[in-house]
Amino acid sequence: MKAYSKDLRLKALDAVDRGMDRKEVAGIFGISVPSIKRWLRRRRESGDVEPTPIPGPPAKKGALVEAWLPTQFENAPDLTLKEHCEAFEEASGVKVSAATMCRRISRLPEGGWPIKKSPE
Numbered sequence: 001m002k003a004y005s006k007d008l009r010l011k012a013l014d015a016v017d018r019g020m021d022r023k024e025v026a027g028i029f030g031i032s033v034p035s036i037k038r039w040l041r042r043r044r045e046s047g048d049v050e051p052t053p054i055p056g057p058p059a060k061k062g063a064l065v066e067a068w069l070p071t072q073f074e075n076a077p078d079l080t081l082k083e084h085c086e087a088f089e090e091a092s093g094v095k096v097s098a099a100t101m102c103r104r105i106s107r108l109p110e111g112g113w114p115i116k117k118s119p120e
Contacts, residue, residue, distance in 0.1 A: 003052075004031065006050055008031070009039050009051075010049060012025050012029045012031060012036060012039070013039055013043060013049065015028070015029075016036060016040070022036050061096050061100055062100060062103070064092060064094060065088060065096055065100065065104040066104050066107070066108075068088060068092065069104060069108060072088070072091075081098050081101055081102060082098060084101055085097070085098055085101050
């Protein structure tokens, strides 16, 4: 899940600063009251409400899968998700889960993965 934008954080905190109730602000902006409290504390301690970076190293498998997928769909568009995982492992030597493959496929531009398969 991505962090809320800095712009949204600043608007919500501005509403709280103007005297609006935190529950009301949460309802208007579609955020939780604990998020508002966390942002207020962060602003008080550091002077900024910038989202913290995601810990850990960047995902390596996802980038490999994303680069590999377009040519895979050109060569074999009718494979199932599991078969795409197996083909990726054969091509790169890296095992990938069906969940990872599914997430990367969903991030492709519209029309990236043919939903309707050809009858065999």
